[in-house]
Amino acid sequence: xxxxxxxxxxxxxxxxxxxxxxxxxxxxxxxALSDINLDVAAxxxxxxxxxxxxxxxxxxxxxxxxxxxxxxxxxxxxTDITAPSHRVGFMFQKxxxxxxxxxxxxxxxxxxxxxxxxxxxxxxxxxxxxxYGLEEFLHxxxxxxxxxxxxxxxxxxxxxxxxxxxxxxxxxxxxxxxTRLALSDEMAGILRSEGKTVILVTHDIGEAVSMADRxxxxxxxxxxxxxxxxxxxxxxxxxxxxxxxxxxxxxxYFRKIWDDLDMQSQTQALQ
Amino acid sequence: xxxxDSIAAPVAAPATETPAAxxxxxxxxxxxxxxxxxxxxxxLAIIIGxxxxxxxxxxxxxxxxxxxxxxxxxxSTLIELVKNGSLFVHTWAxxxxxxxxxxxxMIIGLILALSFWSFPNVYRVLDPYMVVLNALPKIALVxxxxxxxxxxxxxYAMAIIVGVFxxxxxxxxxxxxxxxxxxxxxxxxxxxxxxxxxxxxxxGTVPMMISTLKVNVGLSLVGVVVGEFQSAKSGLGYLIxxxxxxxxxxxxxxxxxxxxxxxxxxxAAIQLLESWLYRTRxxxx
Numbered sequence: 374x375x376x377x378x379x380x381x382x383x384x385x386x387x388x389x390x391x392x393x394x395x396x397x398x399x400x401x402x403x404x405a406l407s408d409i410n411l412d413v414a415a416x417x418x419x420x421x422x423x424x425x426x427x428x429x430x431x432x433x434x435x436x437x438x439x440x441x442x443x444x445x446x447x448x449x450x451x452t453d454i455t456a457p458s459h460r461v462g463f464m465f466q467k468x469x470x471x472x473x474x475x476x477x478x479x480x481x482x483x484x485x486x487x488x489x490x491x492x493x494x495x496x497x498x499x500x501x502x503x504x505y506g507l508e509e510f511l512h513x514x515x516x517x518x519x520x521x522x523x524x525x526x527x528x529x530x531x532x533x534x535x536x537x538x539x540x541x542x543x544x545x546x547x548x549x550x551x552t553r554l555a556l557s558d559e560m561a562g563i564l565r566s567e568g569k570t571v572i573l574v575t576h577d578i579g580e581a582v583s584m585a586d587r588x589x590x591x592x593x594x595x596x597x598x599x600x601x602x603x604x605x606x607x608x609x610x611x612x613x614x615x616x617x618x619x620x621x622x623x624x625x626y627f628r629k630i631w632d633d634l635d636m637q638s639q640t641q642a643l644q
Numbered sequence: 645x646x647x648x649d650s651i652a653a654p655v656a657a658p659a660t661e662t663p664a665a666x667x668x669x670x671x672x673x674x675x676x677x678x679x680x681x682x683x684x685x686x687x688l689a690i691i692i693g694x695x696x697x698x699x700x701x702x703x704x705x706x707x708x709x710x711x712x713x714x715x716x717x718x719x720s721t722l723i724e725l726v727k728n729g730s731l732f733v734h735t736w737a738x739x740x741x742x743x744x745x746x747x748x749x750m751i752i753g754l755i756l757a758l759s760f761w762s763f764p765n766v767y768r769v770l771d772p773y774m775v776v777l778n779a780l781p782k783i784a785l786v787x788x789x790x791x792x793x794x795x796x797x798x799x800y801a802m803a804i805i806v807g808v809f810x811x812x813x814x815x816x817x818x819x820x821x822x823x824x825x826x827x828x829x830x831x832x833x834x835x836x837x838x839x840x841x842x843x844x845x846x847x848g849t850v851p852m853m854i855s856t857l858k859v860n861v862g863l864s865l866v867g868v869v870v871g872e873f874q875s876a877k878s879g880l881g882y883l884i885x886x887x888x889x890x891x892x893x894x895x896x897x898x899x900x901x902x903x904x905x906x907x908x909x910x911x912a913a914i915q916l917l918e919s920w921l922y923r924t925r926x927x928x929x
Contacts, residue, residue: 439828457832469825473847473925482843486833514925534833 385412386450386570387436387538393444394431404595405431409445411589411598415537418564418571420581420588424634428596429574433540436572437463449538459487462536464544468527470515476502477511480530487534494533501529505559521552528560532567539564541573545580557584558615565611578634582626583614590633600633602626713893718901721894735902737879738868742910745803745864746857752804753811753856758841760812761819778809782867786874799871799879806867807860814859818852819845850925854918861910865903880906 389411396403405428413419421429434440436447438457447454449461470479477498484494502511505525515523524544531539544560545553561584564571575581581588582604592599606612606622617623665673695715702709725731760767782805789798789805822844830840872881880899887895 434828437832439831457834459833461832463829463832465825465829467823467825469823469829471826471844471847473850482829483833485843486830486835486839 384451386415386417387411387413387572388448388451389432389436389445390447391445392432392435392442392447394428394435394440395443406435406442407595407597409596409598413538413570413572415570416568417587418561418573418585420573420575420585421591422575422578422581422588422630422634423591423596423599424593425576427591427593429591430542432591432596433463433542433572433574436538437461437540459483459534460537462531462534462539464527464531464539464541466543466546468515468520468523468547470523470526470530472515475512475514476507476518476526479515479526480533483530483534489534498529498533501532502526505529519552520548521556524548524556525559528563532563536569538570538572541571543575544573546576553580554615558613561614578627578630579618579623580614582623582630583617588626588630590630602630710891711893713897717894718897721898722901725898731902734878734880734883734899735906737876738865738872738881738903739906741799741803741868741871741879742861742864742906744800745867746807746860748800748804749807749811749860749864750853750857752808753815756808756812757815757819758845760816761845762837767816774809774813778813782806783870786870789871790875795875795877798875799868802871803864803867807863810863811856811860814852814856815849818849822848850921854914854921857914857917858911861914862907865907865910869903 389409392406392409393404394406396405409432411419421432423429431440435442436454438454438461441455449458454461471482474482477495480498480502481491481494483489484491484498499511502508505528507522507525507529510518510522515526518526524547527544545557548556557580571585573581573584578588585604588602588604590599590601591597604622604626606617606620608620612620698712699715701707702712702714722731725734760770782802785805786798786802789801792798793801826844826848827840830844835843868879869881869884872879873885876882880903883899884896887893887899
């Protein structure tokens, strides 16, 4: 399974080819990523899991075009990424809302910077926010919102320019457990219904298994792809993340990925 | 105040819904009001006590009235200066130079801080010089500025230079403290450097700018008065030097009182600006 692209992809939406990344600091030279090969099909939901420091978030910044790889290439629909593109949306760990802007103004930041039509963008922003139950907070400032509401605003901001690919960098990790379950359920629904291609970085195996079509496990530094798991449930329709958590397959995948991550030896190493 | 507000808030909310507040809550509110009044009363008592002491001590021969003057004489000097119109001239000269000073150091400091943020290597090169220039007693430059720039411009230059280095360093620190993810977010949408400055750096450092302004008002006044000592033909600094040379303590004291009023006024103006921003930006200042 290791390293081989999933079967059945003719022309991947996102193709990562032999990507490596080196950091140089005055103290040392650090290989952060090595030989990463990954194909993601259009509409696929892929979760990247791995021990902390394995470079999974770094890989996401490469896909976003924020950082250039030292080796290899990343392409979207056959076109190499050299700079950030509005076709790729990025969600940060923190909601990164601008405290001085209202909710609506925050959602519109992308439209302003991309010079999209203002009126149309505003209509879409209002639609999105109302869809996420934030109609009363359009003109509120971020500090008046709860963590879950703030992350919904961040989602609306990310989806506003209609990106094809969404890169999510542990977007739920700053939330409390209940909000996290509820919001991941809600977001998975939104993203699936819009047919987005999603790459989710998480340290939470449960989140990965319940949300994704495929879970990619990365090894410790230098980050490599260690194994991949296609998540299939027996039910006819794709279960929502919350439903998935109650299914027997969930526990099987959870245990397999847990074993693969080799957390035990890590905790022992820490002790 | 802040802690009182935050404690009061959850209690106050249900009270607005129920028409009659409970007796305990009324007592609590009355207590808050009493505390506020007490603080005001003490503030007033201190200034009144000071004025009385200043009036009585020379009268009773505890200090030499030639050296200290009296509040009553300061008042009559003030009235005299208002009558002959010179108070306005001198006050305006000083106020104008001060405004030039803090506006100038703010603008120049902002430009420098933005350049440093945009070109970190420039900052790395200039860092030791900035630190030394900031620490240098700028008052030592007064004679040089006078020779180079003449009487008027040397005062403006002095007013600007006292504040410009600390302004630059404070604003640069503010820019550096901006969440790097906010910068990344703008880059993700293809934002330019100008976008970053307009949409993130400037609005994101408003609180820092306010505190810089507060520091600058005091510094600019120092620069102006010292500049006026050297070269001016008008202004409150000139009045002080002139008064001391002819040994007219009334004049010196009056000028100092007016300076105190100016600095209080400027400070109040900045606080008004701050509270206006606080209201419009919802507590993010």
